Amino acid sequence: MPEETDVRRALLEAAARLLGEEGPSALSTRRLAREAGTSTMAVYTHFGGMPALVREIVADGFARLFDRVAAVTPSDDVVDDLLRVAAAYRANALEHPHVYAVMFGSASLGGYRLRDDELDVGLAAFGQLVDVTRRAMAAGALREDDPAAVAGQLWSALHGYVMLELSGFNAVVDDPERQLLWPMLGHLVEGLSVQGHRPDR
Amino acid sequence: MPEETDVRRALLEAAARLLGEEGPSALSTRRLAREAGTSTMAVYTHFGGMPALVREIVADGFARLFDRVAAVTPSDDVVDDLLRVAAAYRANALEHPHVYAVMFGSASLGGYRLRDDELDVGLAAFGQLVDVTRRAMAAGALREDDPAAVAGQLWSALHGYVMLELSGFNAVVDDPERQLLWPMLGHLVEGLSVQGHRPDR
DNA sequence: TCAGCGACGATAACGCCGTTATGAGAGGCT
């Protein structure tokens, strides 16, 4: 049960700022303490070490992702809702690329490991996508199927494009957003909406 | 023009082994020198520093990816070729998860940065996918379109699933391979094969 | 043959890092 002392808040804000502005390599206990105007011990009394502090940052990242997706207002065009959810997801990742990388990377950054509570927040965000998918099925825009599986397929594709964009690999085409992201989602939705079923593989 | 001295080879092999067995955090000049039976200076005389050594590992990773995909023998079923290319891509990533993460992660690991020659090897591997895509279009299995764009869409989706699998997030469903990977690629191919065109977004 | 040279790498040092031990100070409770 973390109480929001000033030092604790200062550390979290400095960590978020450092991660956002200079990347993961700038996140060190000493640098953090310097920026927050305290000593390295504060990191240990308030968090128990760098990995736990990173966990907090990751949890905040999932919470922000959830909020960003939740801010998409449903309309009467379910497919458009789906695409706007994707746009919100991508925008959040582009605005906080390092946090996104830590959230989903098997990356380094102190040997953290996703724990149940953070995973729950992540699953809650995924649940939003499942909801939109379920609504799209109810509206007939997507073929009836396991909503979690279909949402997972959409998520995989979206996540893949975002990761390639963050790595710069989307430059294999001239206009990635118009040649990769939206066509890919469009074609995937199209394949998911066909009524005839074809065996997979 | 690197000459293959024993020490150089020993360093590269130790680095590959450490990265594969213990992950990125085990890759340090001192540890590396210890494992290779030499001193840290060897890293600098042969590579110029850890980032350059990591670059070599990444280049090898791209070369191996290329070979793995090239080993897929074309058949008369172009869509099946495509799926077997995807399977080879995924298998390579699962066998060398840390290398794959470094190749495509905006990750840390010493502040490397993809340079032209490594990027060329990566683009060559992507070219293989473009070729398969082009053949699929010629065979009528995919609608005529920009092959690079279509290949990029397939790559994005595949890469996304692989990344989620490496992060453990594919556990949102019970049987990820049968509920996510193959259906996703199948639906995407289906959407890409429909003759009617729908405006994207 | 042998002097000279250049590459290789072992040693040690510098300033970082994460982490821990120690202790000083502040605030609340009895």
Place this chain on the structure above:
DNA sequence: AGCCTCTCATAACGGCGTTATCGTCGCTGA
């Protein structure tokens, strides 16, 4: 007042990347 707990500054330990220094080879040219 006494005590206790929480907070954090200081200092230390070992490990890190990197650089400077320097000894030791093997080769080359006369």
